[in-house]
Amino acid sequence: MDSSFLSFSLLFISLWTADGFMEMVVTRCDFNSTDLNDIEFIDSYIYNKLEYSRFSSRVGEFVGFTEYGVKNAEAWNKDKSILAQERAEKERYCKNNVGNEYNYALTQSVKPYVRLQSVTPSSGKHQSMLVCSVFDFYPKLIKVSWTRDGQEVTSDVTSTDELADGDWYYQIHSHLEYTPRSGEKISCVVEHISLKEPLVTDWDPSMPESERNKIAIGASGLILGLILSLAGFIYYKTKARGRILVPSN
Template sequence: MASPFLSFSLLFISVYAADGFREYMVTSCLFSSTKLEDIEFIDSYYYNKMELITFNSTVGKYVGYTEFGVKDAERWNSGPDLDQEKAERERYCLHNVGIFYQAALTKSVKPYVVMSSTTPPAGKRPAMLVCSVFDFYPKQIRVSWRRDGQEVTSDVTSTDELADGDWYYQIHSHLEYAPRSGEKISCVVEHASLKEPLVTDWDPSMPESERNKIAIGASGLILGLILSLAGFIYYRRKARGRILVPTN
């Protein structure tokens, strides 16, 4: 479930001329573990979004992509700059990757699941179940469906992991199906934060929309009874306080 490569980058921007022309450098560390041999160091130089020259620790030298970059690559590969760049993988990446692992990648947040049903337009399957998984971290996750204990491999579509913008993610999986009496349908979530898969069973006894309508109606009925009772008590108290005056 883990991604084969993760990365972090630093962006340095320096303005050397007027009219918005910029030369900048992007330094990246790609890694699949905290071991030095699993880390790749990349240093890229740009001018107005055009990549001029790049050093890659896997390649072991500078590579130029423009006429200007090729000339610089030849010069830098034959000087002390190359040895300095080769040392950056250990000096810069190894230290920061360790910090990044401890600060973020070793943390995880358990997801929660909401299941619902929709009715597709006429001419399609009679029903569709939606398994929505919210607020999980890290990004890697697996969502599957089971019918009577067997994994469903057809009529299933899922979104990509969607970033909420606050380090959390969400994903939505859809199952098209024809309901059968007595069957059991479940949404299964596997994630790094869970010791065992999170299984949520679908309750087909009543559609969610109908349950909401009943809940709203019941709330309204209870509120009406409370108001009626309060009015009756108020009326009785007022009636007791009246003084009857006899008339001829």
């Protein structure tokens, strides 16, 4: 399996504060590989949360975003020593750090978990649809496929892209439209760098998931009712022992 496409930022923040005002410089390296051409070095100059000037290695000089920032950018761009120093930072500061971070990230992986369920197709030529949902995996690159009686299914299959959860994990959903056949075996197959072998999840067509859920809920309610009834009976018997019976005249 190929290594996944990565995109990270290395951050270094310098702060100055005085009388309630704050100025800071945020230095970062944006990259998606260790190739120097895929790395961007950025120095952002910020005053009270407003970025007023920036140096980007892709641009090669300073750019201003406010009147004050434009004046600073013009002055810094005229100073060849400042520009030379900023242009050298991509290789000096970013390259080694990016290599370390990239290699570290590639060694980390998180196994996915799979949920297989049946849904009613909104349209199409088939009677049924299965959805194989794969959650909480890292890195991003993954393969989700279907087999029917041991043979890979390539038609009537649609999949979403890998969807970022915003916490470094990803999810993906694959749909298979099919017409049920007696005795068949349908499986969702997941291949990921975190797995030593493909993760195979078989579909059990013996009962629709909605019916299984109804039975599970009903059984839970029955058990809860029995527990409450038993507790009430025990409470009644306990109270009855402590009562003094008054004989009738």
